[in-house]
Amino acid sequence: MSEKQKLILSRTHYANLYVAVEGCVGDWACYVGNKADGAEHVRRYGDKISESEARRLFPEFSHLRWRP
Numbered sequence: 001m002s003e004k005q006k007l008i009l010s011r012t013h014y015a016n017l018y019v020a021v022e023g024c025v026g027d028w029a030c031y032v033g034n035k036a037d038g039a040e041h042v043r044r045y046g047d048k049i050s051e052s053e054a055r056r057l058f059p060e061f062s063h064l065r066w067r068p
Contacts, residue, residue, distance in 0.1 A: 009058060010039045019043045020058045029067040030054035 008020045008028070017035035019042045022028045030053075031046030049057075051066045 008061070010042075011057060017042050017046075018049070018054075018057055019046060020054065020061060022061070022064065023067055027065045027067040028054075028058075028061050030058060 006022055008022045010017055010019045012018070012035050015035055016032050017037070017039060018030055018032050019039050020028060020030045021043055030049050031042050032049050033042035033046035035042075037045075054066070055062065
């Protein structure tokens with residue numbers, strides 16, 4: 001994991017793992033992948049989900065800017 005990013009939260013839904021990552025400039029993004037792969041793998045190689053879906057899953061990040 002980059003020193004400028006930190007894993008914030010992960011949540012599961014069936015076989016999916018959602019990983020929210022906060023950047024170093026007050027932004028964030030969310031990635032999805034297979035939960036069997038683990039959070040670090042999903043953070044690095046998962047598919048980025050839409051902003052609206054991510055904000056629904058992680059409302060605690062509403063104060064942060066979405067990373068395009």
